[in-house]
Amino acid sequence: MKDAYIVSAVRTPIGRFGGSLKDHTPVELAAHAMAAALERAGVEGKHLDLYIFGNILRAGQGQLIPRQAALKAGIPKEVDGFAVDMVCSSGMMSLIQAATTIRAGEADIVLAGGTESMSGTGFYLSSRARWGYKFLMGADEQVMDLLLHDGLTDPTTGEAMGVQTERLAAEHEITRVDLDAIAAASHQRAAQAWESGAFDAEVAPVPLRSRRGPDELDRDEGIRADTTAESLA
Structure with missing residues (x-):
């Protein structure tokens, strides 16, 4: 079997729920990352054999989010691709699928990743809305939160x-104290990594539509450098 190599790794900054990226669709975020990854790898979209992207919250976003994103990123329509849904493991499974496809000799160059926008998830009415309501007495129609239902x-x-x-x-006898210590260390290490420039090469800043504040988001929004285990208790 052939070896598979990662030649470019790019991501958007991670936005807070309802934060700077709330108006950016998963298609737009994926397209931005796709275009940046190709540019940094020095590969034109027409040379791709395949693209594979993970995605979970797709209701209301249109058919085949990776396809929409690829076309928006300038990848020719002749290049095909598909979506993977393995919940939180979707993006990682896309990378595994890409490597497996290359090692099996089915492709030479594959673009893989994942995209999600929890902020952009909408609400849902059941199929009863399509066929009409004779009456609602005793059978109220509930508006369903797709973020909660499909994602959480x-x-x-x-x-x-x-x-x-x-x-x-x-079940695993993990205490709140243990988890608070891990969470605090995670915030502190992430803040240190940003300050040291460790993430600079992998993050592709996203232009913002708002005229207020910065013109782009260039770092993760959810990191709280002052977080301690005590502040989380």
């Missing part, structure tokens, strides 16, 4: 992600 709830158990976390922490 286990359909097999009905548990919200936070509830599952509490249960698994108890």
